[in-house]
Amino acid sequence: MSHPDVLSVLFGPEIGPRFLSEHWPLEPCWYLGPASRLADVIGLPCLQSPAALLELPVSRVTVQANTKVLKSLYGKEGLSGAERAELRALYEAGFQLYFHELEALPEPLEHLLEQVAQALGISRGMLSVNAFACIAGSKNPPPLHWDPSESILLQCVGSKRWKLARNDFFPFPTFNHLFGSPVPSEHRDELEAEYPSTPPRVEELVVRPGAAIFVPRGAWHCAIAQEEPSLHLDINIKAPSLSSEMGRWIHRRLRRHRALRQPLTRNMAPAELEETLAVARRTLQEMAEELSVADLVRLGILGLQSWPYSYRRTREARVSLSGERTLKVQLDGESCEVKVPARARSVAKWIIERDAARPFGVGELPPSESEQEILPLLDLLEDLGVLQRLKAKASPRRRASR
Numbered sequence: 001m002s003h004p005d006v007l008s009v010l011f012g013p014e015i016g017p018r019f020l021s022e023h024w025p026l027e028p029c030w031y032l033g034p035a036s037r038l039a040d041v042i043g044l045p046c047l048q049s050p051a052a053l054l055e056l057p058v059s060r061v062t063v064q065a066n067t068k069v070l071k072s073l074y075g076k077e078g079l080s081g082a083e084r085a086e087l088r089a090l091y092e093a094g095f096q097l098y099f100h101e102l103e104a105l106p107e108p109l110e111h112l113l114e115q116v117a118q119a120l121g122i123s124r125g126m127l128s129v130n131a132f133a134c135i136a137g138s139k140n141p142p143p144l145h146w147d148p149s150e151s152i153l154l155q156c157v158g159s160k161r162w163k164l165a166r167n168d169f170f171p172f173p174t175f176n177h178l179f180g181s182p183v184p185s186e187h188r189d190e191l192e193a194e195y196p197s198t199p200p201r202v203e204e205l206v207v208r209p210g211a212a213i214f215v216p217r218g219a220w221h222c223a224i225a226q227e228e229p230s231l232h233l234d235i236n237i238k239a240p241s242l243s244s245e246m247g248r249w250i251h252r253r254l255r256r257h258r259a260l261r262q263p264l265t266r267n268m269a270p271a272e273l274e275e276t277l278a279v280a281r282r283t284l285q286e287m288a289e290e291l292s293v294a295d296l297v298r299l300g301i302l303g304l305q306s307w308p309y310s311y312r313r314t315r316e317a318r319v320s321l322s323g324e325r326t327l328k329v330q331l332d333g334e335s336c337e338v339k340v341p342a343r344a345r346s347v348a349k350w351i352i353e354r355d356a357a358r359p360f361g362v363g364e365l366p367p368s369e370s371e372q373e374i375l376p377l378l379d380l381l382e383d384l385g386v387l388q389r390l391k392a393k394a395s396p397r398r399r400a401s402r
């Protein structure tokens with residue numbers, strides 16, 4: 001399946017083509033379609049039982065009773081025999097096992113993630129896979145809550161009942177929250193409306209193998225075990241936002257100034273404090289003026305995929321460098337100027353001077369530039385319609401950073 005098709009495979013022929021315009025990023029949806037369409041993923045032997053899952057390297061396995069974490073074990077190098085036995089006993093006793101970030105994903109699952117990332121227009125590195133396993137009638141699942149990330153849930157084994165509702169009073173929260181619990185004070189000024197006094201009206205659905213559910217960031221949800229064991233995957237999507245990414249960017253820039261790294265004490269003279277503040281003001285002002293689409297791309301909006309991509313020209317465009325840091329793009333008689341990230345200037349030059357008809361891979365680009373510097377520029381040109389991204393090459397591929 002190619003990446004535009006993946007949404008139709010997951011959410012069916014009705015919702016799939018409308019997913020990006022009508023559901024992403026706020027409107028929950030689901031498709032209780034045939035298991036056969038996802039058989040290569042949900043039928044993977046390692047996803048058929050908690051015992052098989054416990055053999056996989058996994059960032060962490062936790063056991064929760066409602067909101068309390070009873071057990072948390074780290075398994076990046078694999079869990080020990082004793083740890084696996086302990087978790088199996090807790091599973092048999094009725095507790096749900098929560099596998100955080102499965103490692104070394106089997107090829108069909110890795111392929112699915114790549115396709116989903118491309119369809120959503122974000123980096124593969126922002127997707128991870130969690131798994132949940134519980135016995136029939138398992139108790140103590142987390143009650144109605146929201147998470148600060150998007151999820152695509154895939155039922156692999158057995159069944160589960162889900163409660164799901166849009167979050168209309170507070171879109172895109174940046175923290176986890178259980179219905180009715182106090183909102184932490186540091187997040188209170190993010191609420192856009194009064195906290196609901198009654199639980200939201202939820203949709204209820206019973207899912208079986210093959211079901212796919214989209215749980216948007218902030219959507220209310222909880223799962224209830226049925227009369228048979230259940231194992232489901234959670235493709236967790238931490239799509240970056242400007243607020244989440246910009247903090248790091250500002251911090252990096254401020255850190256460049258010795259005056260802004262020095263300790264602040266109340267013994268500092270007023271003149272010294274003034275001087276420090278002036279450096280901070282100047283830096284923030286410079287940053288505000290420089291902020292461009294390319295910076296947003298660099299901050300992660302389109303992601304910094306770390307495997308080679310090819311691009312080709314799609315439109316008659318004249319691209320020239322005008323000035324030190326500006327790229328002039330003329331498309332269909334209209335022209336616009338975009339700022340080239342400073343360290344990508346040699347790449348911009350290379351793109352302009354090369355044979356326009358020949359597709360090229362990132363691997364061919366000038367070796368002095370890192371992918372992190374090249375890709376924002378390519379993404380920017382893709383955004384402008386100058387270049388079109390071709391299918392990702394199968395190899396060599398490096399693991400995306402998390």
Ligand SMILES: [Fe+2]
Binds near residue numbers: 145146147221
């Ligand atoms: Fe959740």
